[in-house]
Amino acid sequence: MARINDNYLKLQAGYLFPEISRRISEFTQANPEANVIRLGIGDVTRPLVPAVLKAFHEGVDEMAAVETFHGYGPEQGYDWLAQTIVDKAYKPLGVDLKPSEVFISDGSKCDTGNILDIFDLGNKVAIGDPVYPVYNDTNVMVGRSGEMDDQGYYEGLVYMPCTEENGFNPEFPKEKVDLIYLCFPNNPTGTVATKEQLQGWVDYALANDAIILFDAAYEAYITEAGVPHSIYEIEGSKQCAMEFRSFSKTAGFTGVRCGLTVVPEELMGTTATGEKYSINKLWNRRQCTKFNGVSYPVQKAAAAVYSDEGWAQTKEIIDFYMENARIIREGLTTAGFQCFGGINAPYIWLKTPAGMTSWDFFDKLLNECFVVGTPGSGFGPSGEGYFRLSAFGERDNIVKAVQRIKEKWGK
Amino acid sequence: MARINDNYLKLQAGYLFPEISRRISEFTQANPEANVIRLGIGDVTRPLVPAVLKAFHEGVDEMAAVETFHGYGPEQGYDWLAQTIVDKAYKPLGVDLKPSEVFISDGSKCDTGNILDIFDLGNKVAIGDPVYPVYNDTNVMVGRSGEMDDQGYYEGLVYMPCTEENGFNPEFPKEKVDLIYLCFPNNPTGTVATKEQLQGWVDYALANDAIILFDAAYEAYITEAGVPHSIYEIEGSKQCAMEFRSFSKTAGFTGVRCGLTVVPEELMGTTATGEKYSINKLWNRRQCTKFNGVSYPVQKAAAAVYSDEGWAQTKEIIDFYMENARIIREGLTTAGFQCFGGINAPYIWLKTPAGMTSWDFFDKLLNECFVVGTPGSGFGPSGEGYFRLSAFGERDNIVKAVQRIKEKWGK
Known part of the structure; x- marks a missing residue:
């Protein structure tokens, strides 16, 4: 009798990122016209550099x-x-x-x-x-x-x-x-x-x-x-x-x-x-x-x-993403969010407003700002009440996402 | 105390193919002028096809x-x-x-x-x-x-x-x-x-x-x-x-x-x-x-x-290798070897002559014919006394390898 590795059954049903994809695809199917900006999975968006x-x-x-x-x-x-x-x-x-x-x-x-x-x-x-x-x-x-x-x-x-x-x-x-x-x-x-x-x-x-x-x-x-x-x-x-x-x-x-x-x-x-x-x-x-x-x-x-050429080109893209990070960090700080990270890393770790859970904030951000981030609780219990935004993305989108969040929360 | 997975210590010292590489490199360092033909690891030699x-x-x-x-x-x-x-x-x-x-x-x-x-x-x-x-x-x-x-x-x-x-x-x-x-x-x-x-x-x-x-x-x-x-x-x-x-x-x-x-x-x-x-x-x-x-x-x-194009080109290469297999199989059979495989697979499995061990035959073939194959015993105890030749290779080399083996063993 071929026995499976039962340890797999201890895992939570959805690995974090597939669960995020599922919720996005549910949302976009219901709202096909919404321009969803994804700052969730943390995937790069810039093309490979010419030397590469x-x-x-x-x-x-x-x-x-x-x-x-x-x-x-x-x-x-x-x-x-x-x-x-x-x-x-x-x-x-x-x-x-x-x-x-x-x-x-x-x-x-x-x-x-x-x-x-x-x-x-x-x-x-x-x-x-x-x-x-x-x-x-x-x-x-x-x-x-x-x-x-x-x-x-x-x-x-x-x-x-x-x-x-x-x-x-x-x-x-x-x-x-x-x-x-x-x-x-x-x-x-x-x-x-x-x-x-x-x-x-x-x-x-x-x-x-x-x-x-x-x-x-x-x-x-x-x-x-x-x-x-x-x-x-x-x-x-x-x-x-x-x-x-x-x-x-x-x-x-x-x-x-x-x-x-x-x-x-x-x-x-x-x-x-x-x-x-x-x-x-x-x-x-x-x-x-x-x-x-x-x-x-x-x-x-x-x-x-x-x-030499490759690294110069690569560094430019890293700088580009880190400028995104600065825009997100400063924009969200202005909007009243408490932000961490984003200075030596392409991730901004923010505290959810008013004690919201991470997934509630995820749904709210998706539904009201059409912005996707990653719920902090998906990274472990101490991440509850936090949220990760990634600085990977095209500049327009980053600016737009920050603007939408500011409009919603910034007073 | 970081404990290693002790099961690794049960393994034989050399994984088969690294051991073969080691012996080849030892041989080629001692005999830099020898034109060694490798029919060992079973690696392909033909370039990718144009469609691919x-x-x-x-x-x-x-x-x-x-x-x-x-x-x-x-x-x-x-x-x-x-x-x-x-x-x-x-x-x-x-x-x-x-x-x-x-x-x-x-x-x-x-x-x-x-x-x-x-x-x-x-x-x-x-x-x-x-x-x-x-x-x-x-x-x-x-x-x-x-x-x-x-x-x-x-x-x-x-x-x-x-x-x-x-x-x-x-x-x-x-x-x-x-x-x-x-x-x-x-x-x-x-x-x-x-x-x-x-x-x-x-x-x-x-x-x-x-x-x-x-x-x-x-x-x-x-x-x-x-x-x-x-x-x-x-x-x-x-x-x-x-x-x-x-x-x-x-x-x-x-x-x-x-x-x-x-x-x-x-x-x-x-x-x-x-x-x-x-x-x-x-x-x-x-x-x-x-x-x-x-x-x-x-x-x-x-x-x-x-x-369609890719498969036609790919099939040509498979046919090329299988023609190699035919040359090896028929050549070695003529030289008196008992051969298996080579009809529906790119491998010829031959019985070593005169009851030689697989590794002895490997060394003899390398030293006397400058041909590399894979010792059957490397694949398990029942492979002892057998030897694998691969049909991957350029035609010249295949023909030359068979010729050298025939000269050595064929009477």
């Missing part, structure tokens, strides 16, 4: 002749892409990595989910609250939790509330944990951690023999000097942290699919018999067995992001 | 303008690609599927590994022997097995020997199993199953409440009429089978990355409390949470494979 397009086309062209055709590539990604990332994304931060420590993948969502494959089920896991739902749900799916309680917390997972009181920087867990998810710049709150705060986490992880799973998918959006872009800017981090990065938000690759995971050679886990074992070696084995590398033309396109 | 290249470029071009840009796509793949597959790959076989039963992915290797996520660890798994190593290794990695014994079998997995005696068609397991991997046309033996044989498997699965994981990655290479291309040509199969397919071998996508998994709505697993639960729903949830869809231009390219 050129390299992408060249990659496709290489597939047209026997001499330049590429079949199976390395499961870890091509060396030249890993080397480019080492040189262009890390060296300027003062971080030295080897290409063999960089694993190219088809995206951070996959990696942050699949990484659980290489860890024992008995590990205690700490996640933020609110949090990118993938961290929570993949741990539930793999069987690390019990059932969800009335508040929305799963038994067995350790939640670290991120609230206005602690500046959305989680406090150290009260119980001993083995794997700690951190995401800075944070999704959904748009907040960042200082070097000192991250040093605190690294020291904590080292002292507790824990591993930090650091999600830096939004690092390119940091505008303030001094804010760390990588966990590896922190002393001791190579012994206790892996880092996830993505071309999705950095370079508009959400539909192109390319990301990467850094696993330093120094990073060790512990076997059942108490010996140290290389996490790099484990992840390599996982990827070699269950993954077949990223599309060759996509890797060519990704490398072009870090060419 | 055109669509691939068009897909990239769409990413150049706001109006046609594609960000996140459906995790399940675009409807138009799923519909194309339903219409062009299945309807001609008399198989009716819905697009929602087709999940587009970045390849069959990923899917056949990741599919284990949705099944309970307690399921008994049956795999062929020899077998595509991914089925075996992913089950070991997930913790479904004990240690490997001296013969190379992992405790707790059920192996179905495929030998000359049973025509490389596995016999039904003697103990009750819940998940059964079948691969036809078979990798590595190149053999196929008749409709009657597959009907036997479907009846067996239905009678035992088991699920068949049917790998049809090589179906496009079937040349003989009457040989089933899909498990869904078999009555009752939708209640007991999912099917994996790939553009890798069909259309030269090994470096482009696109595959698909069919999960019929009728297919049910069983929960802990004995209720039936939709496998389609489970896999959908898995993909929505841990995967972010396939690169948009890649999906455009994949759809073009099934255009």
Whole structure:
């Protein structure tokens, strides 16, 4: 009798984003004339930049002749892409990595989910609250939790509330944990951690023999000097942290699919018999067995992001989105909303007015302003009463959305 | 203390193909002048066909303008690609599927590994022997097995020997199993199953409440009429089978990355409390949470494979490879080798001469003929004494390789 993985039944019915899509499509079917502006899922809207397009086309062209055709590539990604990332994304931060420590993948969502494959089920896991739902749900799916309680917390997972009181920087867990998810710049709150705060986490992880799973998918959006872009800017981090990065938000690759995971050679886990074992070696084995590398033309396109021309063009788009963020943040603040984030991240985290629930605010915003955002409660119980607006979008739409919200709420 | 997944330590040191690469690179470093012909990994060598290249470029071009840009796509793949597959790959076989039963992915290797996520660890798994190593290794990695014994079998997995005696068609397991991997046309033996044989498997699965994981990655290479291309040509199969397919071998996508998994709505697993639960729903949830869809231009390219023009061009390449297979098969038979496969599959499975081990034959072939193949024992204990040659390659090389082997062994 083929038995299913019953852990899946513990999950809430709708994964956040499909549920949002469902409500939008219900609304647009009922109101076909409404000009709905989507600041919800956080998907990029600007086209790929010319340098990236050129390299992408060249990659496709290489597939047209026997001499330049590429079949199976390395499961870890091509060396030249890993080397480019080492040189262009890390060296300027003062971080030295080897290409063999960089694993190219088809995206951070996959990696942050699949990484659980290489860890024992008995590990205690700490996640933020609110949090990118993938961290929570993949741990539930793999069987690390019990059932969800009335508040929305799963038994067995350790939640670290991120609230206005602690500046959305989680406090150290009260119980001993083995794997700690951190995401800075944070999704959904748009907040960042200082070097000192991250040093605190690294020291904590080292002292507790824990591993930090650091999600830096939004690092390119940091505008303030001094804010760390990588966990590896922190002393001791190579012994206790892996880092996830993505071309999705950095370079508009959400539909192109390319990301990467850094696993330093120094990073060790512990076997059942108490010996140290290389996490790099484990992840390599996982990827070699269950993954077949990223599309060759996509890797060519990704490398072009870090060419001088490519980066200049890419940076312009990031600046464009961050100008959107400024417009949203300032507009909503003027309208009387309390806003967080939006300075070093493309997300504005706002407090819902008059104590409305996040989903009520979602429905109200959709029905009255034709604007889609993401309910904070979808990211965890501590997100209740908050709402995420994304700065991805065309300028007209951003301005229009802010205007509609101001008209509705601003007095 | 971050504990690793100790199941990984049960795996043999080298995954088969990396080990082959290692030996080749050792050899070529010592013999830089040797013209090594690789008929090992089974990677395609012919360029993408013009219709596919055109669509691939068009897909990239769409990413150049706001109006046609594609960000996140459906995790399940675009409807138009799923519909194309339903219409062009299945309807001609008399198989009716819905697009929602087709999940587009970045390849069959990923899917056949990741599919284990949705099944309970307690399921008994049956795999062929020899077998595509991914089925075996992913089950070991997930913790479904004990240690490997001296013969190379992992405790707790059920192996179905495929030998000359049973025509490389596995016999039904003697103990009750819940998940059964079948691969036809078979990798590595190149053999196929008749409709009657597959009907036997479907009846067996239905009678035992088991699920068949049917790998049809090589179906496009079937040349003989009457040989089933899909498990869904078999009555009752939708209640007991999912099917994996790939553009890798069909259309030269090994470096482009696109595959698909069919999960019929009728297919049910069983929960802990004995209720039936939709496998389609489970896999959908898995993909929505841990995967972010396939690169948009890649999906455009994949759809073009099934255009009239694209398929005519694609079929030419398949015919080209199958002519290679004929040359290898006939050449080696003339040289005195006993050969299997190579008629409905791009693999020739040969018996090593004079009872040599597979790896000894590998080394001899590499050192004396500069030809790389794949040791049969790498696919499982029953593969010992066999050797796989792949028909992927340029004609010159195929002819040269056969000639060298004939010179060495043919008398």
